[in-house]
Amino acid sequence: MSGTPILELIGVRAAYGRIEVLRSVDLVVPRGAVVALLGANGAGKTTLLRVISGLMTPTAGDVHLGGVHVSGATPDELTRAGLCMVPEGRGVFPNLTVEENLWLASYSGPRVEKILTEAYSRFPRLKERRRQLAGSLSGGEQQMLSLARSLASDPALLLLDELSMGLAPLIVEQLYDTVAEIAEQGVSILVVEQFANSALRVADYAAVMLGGRVVATGEPAEIRHKLSDLYFGGAA
Ligand SMILES: Nc1ncnc2c1ncn2[C@@H]1O[C@H](COP(=O)(O)OP(=O)(O)O)[C@@H](O)[C@H]1O
Numbered sequence: 351m352s353g354t355p356i357l358e359l360i361g362v363r364a365a366y367g368r369i370e371v372l373r374s375v376d377l378v379v380p381r382g383a384v385v386a387l388l389g390a391n392g393a394g395k396t397t398l399l400r401v402i403s404g405l406m407t408p409t410a411g412d413v414h415l416g417g418v419h420v421s422g423a424t425p426d427e428l429t430r431a432g433l434c435m436v437p438e439g440r441g442v443f444p445n446l447t448v449e450e451n452l453w454l455a456s457y458s459g460p461r462v463e464k465i466l467t468e469a470y471s472r473f474p475r476l477k478e479r480r481r482q483l484a485g486s487l488s489g490g491e492q493q494m495l496s497l498a499r500s501l502a503s504d505p506a507l508l509l510l511d512e513l514s515m516g517l518a519p520l521i522v523e524q525l526y527d528t529v530a531e532i533a534e535q536g537v538s539i540l541v542v543e544q545f546a547n548s549a550l551r552v553a554d555y556a557a558v559m560l561g562g563r564v565v566a567t568g569e570p571a572e573i574r575h576k577l578s579d580l581y582f583g584g585a586a
Pocket residue numbers: 366371389390391392393394395396397398
């Protein structure tokens with residue numbers, strides 16, 4: 351892999367009060383790659399995404415976005431630098447319609463027409479449901495809406511937290527096909543998942559978190575092999 355990675359974390363630590371949750375995390379997302387960050391519940395995955403997106407300040411270590419040191423940058427500054435996070439639980443506004451949710455994405459700059467055209471061509475389902483309240487959509491459709499909203503900002507790096515949470519396997523597969531398409535269009539992606547299979551199918555690289563550290567990185571096939579040992583074998 352050549353060139354500056356889109357994201358590089360070096361020795362990142364973070365804590366809630368006195369409780370250290372990230373204990374020196376090193377992680378690289380090469381430009382244009384899909385990286386799957388796997389790990390059991392409580393491993394620190396969401397906390398790591400919070401640090402990357404500026405919602406939490408690390409107590410130590412460095413975060414580089416496109417080669418630029420960004421530790422301590424605000425979420426707004428990071429958004430302008432090309433970062434976009436789809437949070438766990440999706441972050442759509444349930445009492446607004448699909449179309450209103452997409453309008454709000456234009457707040458950050460791009461024109462409404464362009465956002466709608468792109469969203470509806472990628473997700474025809476959203477067009478059918480454009481006048482429905484987002485809260486009345488199925489889980490998979492809500493996830494499509496949050497992906498469409500995040501793509502409106504034309505991100506360089508997309509962070510996805512537990513895309514598959516609560517969704518049927520077939521829907522998860524379809525969403526991951528979309529993730530692969532988004533990556534083919536040049537967006538780098540860091541996807542966090544507790545359940546590994548779909549994420550590993552589309553990932554170029556994978557990493558496993560355990561107890562606030564990245565304990566293994568490699569090609570998806572390699573990581574797939576190691577997973578049960580790492581989850582249940584208590585390596586720390
Ligand atoms: N807001 C919080 N305050 C205190 N502890 C937290 C908070 N959020 C998460 N934690 C703790 O931090 C650890 C890592 O959580 P998290 O990053 O959510 O893990 P994951 O996303 O891998 O499930 C867990 O032990 C969790 O209980």
